[in-house]
Amino acid sequence: MPVEQWICEPCGFIYDPEEGDPDGGIPPGTAFEDIPDDWSCPVCGAQKDEFEKLED
16 A cells, blocks of 8 residues: 655645654654644645645
8 A cells, every 4th residue: 555645735845654754853654644733844834734645
């Protein structure tokens, strides 16, 4: 089963659960759903609710 990736609508950053966001305190292997609600995009600072699931 492929890993669900999420894209930041404002800037296009792609959150890949296999990579996580170590600089933002999100370890590799963290599903998007498990990221704290106060996390924001490491590129533009958009809130978590501004991400959309990346479709194939």
